[in-house]
Amino acid sequence: MQTETQIPKIFEDVQDFLPINGTDYIELYVGNAKQAAHYYQSAWGFQPLAYKGLETGSRDRVSYALRQGKITLVLTSPLQAGGPINEHINKHGDGVKVIALWVDDATYSWQATTQRGAESALEPQKLTDEHGEVIISGIKTYGETLHYFIERKNYHGAFLPGFKSWAPNYRPAEVGLQYVDHIVGNVGWGEMNKWVDFYAKVMGFTQLVSFDDKDISTEYTALMSKVMTNGNGRIKFPINEPAVGRKKSQIEEYIEFYNGAGVQHIAVATNNIIHTVSELKKRGVDFLYVPPTYYDTVLDRVGEIDEDLEELKQLGVLIDRDDEGYLLQLFTKPVLDRPTMFFEIIQRKGAQSFGKGNFKALFEAIEREQALRGTL
Structure with a gap:
């Protein structure tokens, strides 16, 4: 079947029997x-x-x-x-x-x-x-x-x-969000591969990247994740499941309060994360706390970047690099009463990855919030 828009395929091993725009x-x-x-x-x-x-x-x-x-x-x-x-x-x-x-x-x-x-x-x-x-x-x-x-x-x-x-008079200015970068699903123990297979067999997606409990772990908690993508790369669905740790992971907390599997976070893209996050903070959106010490060595890991590191530090923006470039990302606290769904703000400067180098800092930040909630 031909798609009218003819969006080029960028992942060659995708079956692509299901064109998605x-x-x-x-x-x-x-x-x-x-x-x-x-x-x-x-x-x-x-x-x-x-x-x-x-x-x-x-x-x-x-x-x-x-x-x-x-x-x-x-x-x-x-x-x-x-x-x-x-x-x-x-x-x-x-x-x-x-x-x-x-x-x-x-x-x-x-x-x-x-x-x-x-x-x-x-x-x-x-x-x-x-x-x-x-x-x-x-x-x-x-x-x-x-x-x-x-x-x-x-x-x-x-x-x-x-x-x-619907055209009310009340129209606060936009903050620079452009498109959905990826949508993350949390599933229960041992269910990740089932849903990875679902997206591969039923929708023709391919696995873009895989993270195990060695990649995504802290002293206390761990999880595993696989990222599924369609052929043109416009739809990316990371699937997370819990892994064994000393304490209750964020995935277990999510499943407990959501009462089952569901969407954990929506990653939305911007081309100016400093502007976007500054505006969101002004308007009361709460983000995870990143300790200042994160920035002491981050450039040793990621190399030269275009942005002012001090501005990123003030906002708590995380930085990571892969073979194709780097990315900037920041995660909100849950935007609902239950500790379930949150948003990620992401700016890609060539990188196609998901911030593997930030996992430890991110999960420690989430654990600090879990400790405050008494759910760690």
Whole structure:
């Protein structure tokens, strides 16, 4: 099958029977979509895009769609007692329900994946309004997370049929976020390889990199991770599982409070991490603490960089290098009441890796937060 956009393939061993153009949107089920939307506008600079609720004929749910760069978030809350959205929130707290993938043929995408063993979540259906039509289908993945396939080549509305444009006067400035770099899933003991195989066999992805408990460990905790990617590299899904350590790892803590597997963090890219993180901090976003001593030797490890090290130190930005360049990254504290989902801010200066050299500093920072919560 040919993809209309002809995005070049950069990983040759990917089967690529499932062309994906990028992340279409990420939908979170939340307890109060109106207030969550205000948070992502005020703190993160997302811009109002579209709305669905009672005023548009939706009787069971309300959704706010927000966008910054190529990142679209959808925040959905139930309008009635009972039902699957309430059940999801009661079990997991606020969290990611749908990772929607932009494809040229949603029917083919559903057929190709279900024929290879995926469990259907949504058979292909056509959504229409005065702006055209969208074909949508879906499959189940780890935990209760879903992948939707979105075909929108014949649609010219703000977001999706069923939504209307949402254009309030309140529009805080953007902070420089550009696109989704990767989305990380946490799964239970011994489940990582199962889901690695799922993405390889069912979706045609390949393994980009693997980290074991020797790579990702501290004195107290450890985990293992494998990163799966599609052919054009626009979709990257690291999959984490716990590993044996002296104390409870962040993955175990996540699974305990989320009550199962789910999306741990969303990595969003910027081309100016100093500006982006400075703006986020001004607006009240909390980041993990990186001790100043990290910066005493970091340039010995990563070599010359373009940025002012003192500015990075003041913000707590981590630095790592691979064979292709370097990257800058910083992680928020959980953005929800439960210690579950958080965000990563990343700027790539050629590097295609995930900050292996920062794992120890990062995990020690997370352990400090776990100790404060009494969950280490």
